[in-house]
Each structure stands twice: as C-alpha cells, then as structure tokens.
Amino acid sequence: MTRLVPILLVTVGIALVVGQVHAESEPGAIPLALIVLGLGAHAMMRARHRRIEGR
Secondary structure: OOOHHHHHHHHHHHHHHHHHHHHHOOOOHHHHHHHHHHHHHHHHHHHHHHHHHHO
C-alpha cells in the first residue's frame, strides 16, 4: 500500500500532463504538482525505510 500511492500519483499526473499538453499545448500546474507530490512521497518513504532498517 505504501508503494502504491506514490506510483498512482505519478501515473495519474503523467496521464494528465499528456492529456493537457495534447489539448492545450501546455502542461497544467495540478498534474505537475501530482508528479512532484508522488516523487516526494516516494523519496520520504524510502528515506524512512532506510532509517528504520539502519537501526
């Protein structure tokens, strides 16, 4: 579950960016924010997992 949410955020963000670029020839702010949010969540979960394993 913890890996699924960031993957879904990035996937939906990429799909929306592609649709937005196709429709208006420019990416929107919300799809880009979803991608950044998904990548940030993935990085935080990875760092937290590494910190827990390192103990």
